Amino acid sequence: MGLLFSTNSDLEPTGFLDSDWGTCPDSRRSISGYCFFIGRSIVSWKSKKQSAVASSLCEAEYRVLAVATREAQWITYVLKDLKIKLKCDNQSVLHIATNLVFYEITKHIEMNCHVVRDK
Known part of the structure; x- marks a missing residue:
């Protein structure tokens, strides 16, 4: 078992993420997921119900962006100088x-914004 890095494949790291909005019928929490590839080989992935109810699709997606940004940062540390594009x-x-301006409707996601901007 292992990862296959094809000689025909470009080895550029890439990340994808997505979230739904309130799909769980019991809790109305959103389900988020991300995956990271090097070339065509997946190297990291996760799908999870969010820990809090999002008040909009934008909030649900921004939460997964913050989580994926932290994962991308970790992968960057592991892979040294490789840069990951989300x-x-x-x-x-x-x-x-x-x-750079936070409005009343985005104050509840301000911490996630800072994580994304810092990274």
Whole structure:
């Protein structure tokens, strides 16, 4: 058993993440997941119900972005100087990550914003 790194594959590390919003019918908590690849080989992944109820899809996705950012940082330490690109398709999350002003509606996710910006 092991990881296969094909000679035909580009070895650029890449990460993907996603979250639903309140799918669990009992708790209405969101389910988040991420995976990281080096080339075409998966090297890290996780799927988990979030620990708190998100009040919006944007909040649910930003929470998984913060968790995936911490995982990417850990992988970066392990792999030394390799840089990992996270791909996020949610425009509101991308706006919050690059906007330096916190508004009333985003104050509840301010700590996660700082984690993402710092990394």
